[in-house]
Amino acid sequence: MAKQAQLAKTLVELADTLVADFDVVDLLALLAERCVEVLDVGAAGLMLAGPDGMLHVIASSSEAMRVLELFEIQSDEGPCLDCYRTGEPVIHQVLASGVGRWPRFASEAIEAGFNSVDALPMRLRGSVIGALNLFHEDQRGMTQDDLAAAQALADVATIGILQHRASLEAQALNDQLNHALNSRVTIEQAKGILAERLNVQIEESFGILRSHARNHNLRLADVAHGVVAGTILASSLDAPS
Amino acid sequence: MAPSTRSAILRSIIGKGNGELETQRLCAACAEITGMSGAGIMLMSGDVPRGEVCATDEVSHLIEELQYTLGEGPCVDAYNLDVPVLEPDLAHPGVSRWMAFTPPAVDAGVRAIFGFPLQIGAVRLGALDLYSDRPGALTDDQHANGLTVASIAAQAILVMQAGALGGTVAEQLEISADFQTVVHQASGMVSAQLEVGVAQGLIRLRAHAFGSGRPLPQVARAVVARELRFTPSGTEAVA
Numbered sequence: 006m007a008k009q010a011q012l013a014k015t016l017v018e019l020a021d022t023l024v025a026d027f028d029v030v031d032l033l034a035l036l037a038e039r040c041v042e043v044l045d046v047g048a049a050g051l052m053l054a055g056p057d058g059m060l061h062v063i064a065s066s067s068e069a070m071r072v073l074e075l076f077e078i079q080s081d082e083g084p085c086l087d088c089y090r091t092g093e094p095v096i097h098q099v100l101a102s103g104v105g106r107w108p109r110f111a112s113e114a115i116e117a118g119f120n121s122v123d124a125l126p127m128r129l130r131g132s133v134i135g136a137l138n139l140f141h142e143d144q145r146g147m148t149q150d151d152l153a154a155a156q157a158l159a160d161v162a163t164i165g166i167l168q169h170r171a172s173l174e175a176q177a178l179n180d181q182l183n184h185a186l187n188s189r190v191t192i193e194q195a196k197g198i199l200a201e202r203l204n205v206q207i208e209e210s211f212g213i214l215r216s217h218a219r220n221h222n223l224r225l226a227d228v229a230h231g232v233v234a235g236t237i238l239a240s241s242l243d244a245p246s
Numbered sequence: 247m248a249p250s251t252r253s254a255i256l257r258s259i260i261g262k263g264n265g266e267l268e269t270q271r272l273c274a275a276c277a278e279i280t281g282m283s284g285a286g287i288m289l290m291s292g293d294v295p296r297g298e299v300c301a302t303d304e305v306s307h308l309i310e311e312l313q314y315t316l317g318e319g320p321c322v323d324a325y326n327l328d329v330p331v332l333e334p335d336l337a338h339p340g341v342s343r344w345m346a347f348t349p350p351a352v353d354a355g356v357r358a359i360f361g362f363p364l365q366i367g368a369v370r371l372g373a374l375d376l377y378s379d380r381p382g383a384l385t386d387d388q389h390a391n392g393l394t395v396a397s398i399a400a401q402a403i404l405v406m407q408a409g410a411l412g413g414t415v416a417e418q419l420e421i422s423a424d425f426q427t428v429v430h431q432a433s434g435m436v437s438a439q440l441e442v443g444v445a446q447g448l449i450r451l452r453a454h455a456f457g458s459g460r461p462l463p464q465v466a467r468a469v470v471a472r473e474l475r476f477t478p479s480g481t482e483a484v485a
Contacts, residue, residue: 172367178404179369183291185407185415190296190430194444197434197470207431207470226413233434233444 008043012154015039019158022165029053029166033064036162040139041066044151047119047142050074052085053127053135053166060089060135069117074138076113083110088124088136094156095124097146120144125156127163134163188226195229202239217242255279255398267402270422273300276395280388282376286310287364287399288321289372289425295322297425299372299403305354307424309375312347314426315455315462319347320361321373328370330392331361334383357381362396364403371400432466439476454481 006014018035033051040049048070052060060078065071077083084095084107099121100111114122119140127135137159139147147155192214199210214232218225220243231237258275260267269287277285286306287299295317298310313319323331323343333339336359337352344351351359358378364371374396384392403419410416415425429451437447451469454476455462468474475482 168367172369175366175369175401175404178407179366179371181410182289182371182404182407182415182419185410185413186289186291186296186425188413189415189425189427193427193430194434194437194447197431197436198438198444199434200431200470201435201438224413 011039011043012158015043015158016161019161020165022169027169029169030063032162032165036137036158037064037066037070039158040137040155044139044147044155046139046147046151046155048138048140050085050138050140051127051135051162052078052089052138054089054133060086063135070138070140073110073114073117073119073140077107077110077138080109082107084122084124085136085138088126089133092126092128092133094126094152095122096152098122099144114140118142121146123147123152123155125152125159127159127166129160129163129167132167134166188229191226191233192229195232198232199239199242203242213242252394252398255395259398259402267406267418268421269300269403269406269419270302272399272402273302273306273422276374276376276399277302279395280376280384280391282360283379284309284377286321286375287372287403288313288325288375289403290322290325290370293326295372297423299419300422301424305356305379306375306377308354309351309356309359309377310424311461311463312350313375315452316346318344319351319375320344320359321375322361324361324363324373325370328363328365330363330389332384333360334358335381337381351377355379358383360384360392362392364396364400366397366400366404369400369404371403374399426463426466428463428470429466432469435469436476440478450476 019032022032037049037051040046048066050065050070051063052074053063054060062071062074062078065074074085077085084098088095098106100114102112102115105111119142121141121144123139125137126133127137137155139155195214196207196210199213200207203210214225214228218228228237255275259272273285273287284302284306286301286309288310289296289299295314297314298307301307301310313321320331320333336348336356356377358381360376362374364373376392406418407416409418432451433444433447436450437444440447440450451465452462455465465474473484475484
């Protein structure tokens, strides 16, 4: 398949994140794989920041790559870290053992067969969620087109991950709201049951539910549920104090 | 009307007040921006209408109430189908639907009605009703604005819920809402009167409302006010 077509196909695959079985690791593994296959990169890897802001290696196109990325994090030095911290691309850095921006990282990388690196931010406007590492055996540097393509792939993956996170948050809030609405229904039903059984006004029956919940250290919704289900009898409820 | 930007819509929702999100302003903005006579927002949970978050006017309120009582209507369909449901001429509809909903809605002056699902991705909250007192389809811009305000409304509702104390509906959502409290209280009372479960209680209430031609909330209020009792042999009006 021609390179353009492969890139287009990859973009579509990366964009499809609003699905039930979405997995961030799978997504980023795909991204790393395609960078190597389509963009003639030696090795690719992705790091994402956790909720605490610490970077974690999520995907690597080879074991050697993974080891180097872990090394970056452990030694707190390397192109991916700089890229993540600044939110800016790190372009065509030629490595020399023991010297330069990342002396220890450079030594390790050269030993593993990599002589130049690029790192691109995973970023949407102000949010930097991680970085894409691209390692090369030679020192030629990537073409403008290839860098642009790599950034586009990283951007699509970023948007997908952020959307997925927002979706999870929305789901949680909606579940909370549904649960609260359902509890309300049960509480109102319980008020009605008590009002009838105890021959009191609705307001008073609410007071009875509340007192009973407080006195027995129960949640109001649980007491209401018991009344509606018939597991708590009206006669067993405490009179309001 | 030109398509409005999300920021313009948000500005009008947050408005001149204290910067707080308010559901009444949200509803009003939905109607203004789409150029409709009125708007109402319905929440659904467990695929059942739970009530209205806000309504701009009496007609919108009626639209929400009818859908709650009858379980049919544009909001219900929009929520179930996950697409906008459009009826540009309610008095002479192209599609035959909402047999019970349509006559009282038309009587109240609704001539066109459009339901937009409230969704954020796969998360479904309910639907937005937009009605006009004149028949006519939505223009492309109005349709686009409808989608935009529905999306903003969904997010606004969840943002408001995020501020709720554990297990409760957020105060901001309660303020202008009608979650059919009286209907549930009455269901409880009827279930105790008839020694049946609450679901049965509600069914009996609905049956009485339908049979007597009275709105369900009205029947419920009568039960709660003890003007109406249910007995195994029927219902009795209490003097």
